Amino acid sequence: MEQHKKTIPVSFILRAITWILLSISFPFFEAFYTQHPYLLQVAYGLNTFLTASVIISIGKFIIVAFYNRRHAAHKVRGNFVLGISRLAAILNAIFAIIAVMIALGIDPREFITSMTIVAMAIAVIFREYITNMISGLIVMFSEQFSIGDHIRIGEHSGKIIDITFANIVVLNEEEDMVLVPNNLVFTATVINKSAQISNKLTVRFELPLAEQMDVQTLSARLDPVLKTMPDLTAGAEVIVRIAELGKDFVKYKIDLYAIDSSNRRQKRIESAVLNAVLDLNRGAA
Template sequence: MFTDETKKMNFPVVFILKIIAVIISITVYNMFPATKDNQLLHQVLKGINTFLVPSIVLSILRYIVISVYNARHANRAVRGNFVLGINRLTAVLNTVLFIIAVMVAFGINPVEFVTSLTIVAMAIAVLFRDYITNMLSGLFIMFSDQLSVGDRIKVGEHKGRIVDITFANILLQNEEDDIVMVPNNLVFTNSMVNLSAHRSNLFTVKFELPLYVATDVATLEKEIQSVLINHPNLDANMPPALQVQEIGKDFVRYKLELYAISSSNKLHREVENEVLREILIFEHARTKSS
């Protein structure tokens, strides 16, 4: 699901710098006629323009596509990672343009170079087959609506919330707050469950208490449930579930799973604040009585 931050267009500093650079490059190119003395300069400037001009056009196309997409979905929430996919694809094309520009700057014909290295390119494709298939799988994921950044998924033995999607991996944040890098191919070669597809209203509140306070788990759970059982922003059919995550030397770490009436992050934060305030009151009362 896209947020306002995803849809917001940043100030195009890099785009402006590219325009300035191409203006300077073209000006210098025209100021110095092609001679034997400045042949190298002309070749380098040609390579720079080979990168900058298509890159500027690519940036304009990217801006137009994202603007049109955001305008069409301005009034409704959408799934998928279309904007992320466009940004990643633009980065790849810019990399290809840069490589071609370097060849031109050194006087190498890119078409002849690729043709002469066809066999080598095939060998490279075989060697980097896994990465190439991962990259293609990443593109499929980015431009599909099956997965989105923020979804909770389970792929094989890995389970967590999607933090980012790259050409190589899906970055998952598991319940222990560790970042797990899952290869994109696993999504297509293993069974995958999108836990957010039907449980998008689920959110988790994590907290910890001192060991001497946390001994009375039943009372803590009763106090929390008494506050949330008739909460207007929570699903009455899904009661709060308190779980012990970790017992340390002097603390106990808990996880409370709640089901809201909507998937609004703002609403989730409001309920979370109410829960944490109740926990602070409980801790203060237990500390005072002990």
């Protein structure tokens, strides 16, 4: 199991300290705020945002800690944490807008009431984006697929590198970044290639056209080396393919299966395979 580095929540600490100091300032500098009512509005607005932000951060930490503890003995795909983080970002943005209203002397309740019709019009205009955002939240909280999975959605296939409120960002086999709308997940056929094979990895390399080999020859020459690798699944099929044929080069892809989905292990396998390819070239020379 890989160890994740613990980072000091500097942002949270700064927000908490600012919130405490600002809350203390109200009784201690009451006379000053009375003389400067505009600064009092700004202080109230900032205090509203910081109060909500600190509570949201604490709630997020507790929920994630409870979730991780509850699933400590099980393999989880990490979407729940992603969904909580995105939801916390939305709540922070909402309270930031409310804080600005308070700082400007606008009553948020009256503003929302007066903007109801406008809000309905905005909801109609931005319906696609809103439904995409809702679909994105559903995807984030689901366990069907997560970042790092290899999937096929409709005509698009590749590795998920990010999930946003608008799109699922997929890196396809041509190394192109494809933005797939979240709504497509619920209207198109989705195949998760990593659901059963999470230990699959693909090693890519290229050879000069003058030194190219057919896939059968390359597979036969690499097979003795691959069989000695303890990180690979014993007896698993090794698939060698030509990915691209250029003017003076040939790009190859080798699909392998590690004994687990550890990134460190897969990087070690990739390095060993590439070293074996270099040895083949030196031997051929």
